[in-house]
Amino acid sequence: MILRLGDVGGGVKNLQRGLNRLGSLLLVDGQFGTGTRDAVVDARTSLGMPGSADADDTFQEALDAIGDPFPALTSAGVTFIGRCEVAGPSEYRQRYAKPCWPGAISGITIGIGYDLQFVSEQQFRTDWGDRLPPDALDRLATVTAVVGSAARLAQVRDVSIPLTTAVAVLMSRTLPRFIELTRGIYPRVDTVSPPRCTALVSLVYNRGPRLEDRDPIKEDRREMRTIRDLLASGDVDAVADQFDAMTRLWNSQQLSGLVKRRRDEATLWRSGFSALQLE
Numbered sequence: 440m441i442l443r444l445g446d447v448g449g450g451v452k453n454l455q456r457g458l459n460r461l462g463s464l465l466l467v468d469g470q471f472g473t474g475t476r477d478a479v480v481d482a483r484t485s486l487g488m489p490g491s492a493d494a495d496d497t498f499q500e501a502l503d504a505i506g507d508p509f510p511a512l513t514s515a516g517v518t519f520i521g522r523c524e525v526a527g528p529s530e531y532r533q534r535y536a537k538p539c540w541p542g543a544i545s546g547i548t549i550g551i552g553y554d555l556q557f558v559s560e561q562q563f564r565t566d567w568g569d570r571l572p573p574d575a576l577d578r579l580a581t582v583t584a585v586v587g588s589a590a591r592l593a594q595v596r597d598v599s600i601p602l603t604t605a606v607a608v609l610m611s612r613t614l615p616r617f618i619e620l621t622r623g624i625y626p627r628v629d630t631v632s633p634p635r636c637t638a639l640v641s642l643v644y645n646r647g648p649r650l651e652d653r654d655p656i657k658e659d660r661r662e663m664r665t666i667r668d669l670l671a672s673g674d675v676d677a678v679a680d681q682f683d684a685m686t687r688l689w690n691s692q693q694l695s696g697l698v699k700r701r702r703d704e705a706t707l708w709r710s711g712f713s714a715l716q717l718e
Contacts, residue, residue: 440496441493441494441495441496442454442471442493442494442499443471443492443493443494444471444472444473444475444476444492444493445471446471447469447470447471448469449469451469451470451471451475452467452468452469453499453503454471454475454479454494454499454502455467455468455469455475455478456514456718457499457502457503457505458475458478458479458482458502459514459515459517459518460502460505460506460507460508460514461478461481461482461485461486461502461505461603462508462517462521462602462603462605462606462607462609462610463478463481463482463518463528463602463603463606464518464521464522464525464527464528464531464602464606465478465518465527465528466522466527466716466717467515467716467717467718468716473529474527474528474529476492477492477528477529477532478528479492479493479494479498480492481601481602481603482498482502482603483498484603485603486498486501488501508610509610509614510633511614511618511633511636512614512633512636512637512640513633513637513712513718515633515634515637515712515717515718516633516634516636516637516640516712516717517606517609517610517614518717519637519641519703519707519712519715519717520551520609520614520637520640520641520644521551521606521609523641523644523645523700523703524551524552524644525551525552528602531602531605532602535550535551535605536599536600536601536602537596537597537598537599537600538579538582538592538595538596538598539592540587540588540589540591540592541587542587544586545586545587546582546583546585546586546587547579547582547587547591547592547595548587549579549598549600549605550600550604550605550608550609551605551606551608551609551613552613552644553566553605553608553609553613555579555582555583555584555585555587556583556584556585556586556587557584558583558584559583559584560580560583560584562583563576563579563580563583564576564580565612566608566612566613567579567608570604570607570608571598571600571604575598578594578595578598579595579598581594581595582594582595614640614644617640617643617644618640620643620647620648621639621640621642621643621648623648624643624648624650624663624667625639625643625666625667625670626670626671627670627671627675628640628670631670631675632711633712634707634708634711634712635675635678635707635708637707637712638682638704638705638707638708639666641700641704642663642666642682642701642704645697645700646663650663650664650667657688659688662681662682662684662685663681663685665681666678666681669681678708679705679708679709680705682701682702682704682705682708683701683702683705685701686698686701686702703715
């Protein structure tokens, strides 16, 4: 059955799951809206299957044949972390497809939260060398390992990185490093389900692996230490409460994205991917 803009239902959900295995970062909501339409267009390019923005039987069969690209978290977990960083596919295309500079002490950032300040030129070329044209690589290499600035952004501002390319680097290079960082403080990360593994990796992706307080009064790493202790003791169900408790650190009006991220991580821990329309 051909699926197209405006369709709804289980068939669209299955299509969205397949598109997410290619890095589309869609909610699995069963609604064939403009985001799903754009993802079909991107997927046709990735699969070498030119055609319209409709999803015909041959296209759907090609998606169904694709295995999960990142079993540790599953494509649902990759979608969760990707959406936490860039909000969604339309937001990525509007705001993040070209390099940006968040300001202050950040570096020039590309893709899904890939801050060039924190990588050497060699690491950058290893991560992106088979994904970007040589000219784009050479230009972006000039702003690695340095704090960003308006002038540095101007040097690379017209480089464009497709969403599927950004997610491919997220899966192949960035997330494996963050799983290792997560394992360093939470050795039991490999023993929990993919939704729970995703919640832990998302936390470390966002806050880093430090467990020592930077602010002794606020005890800003208290809940992260408690998570370590709960995992070690086997009291894993109680971990969700620590994600919720962590929201005390941020003003809900000023940093609502961080508060929502912690609450969504708690939901992953308690209820799995389906509770957030990720599978």
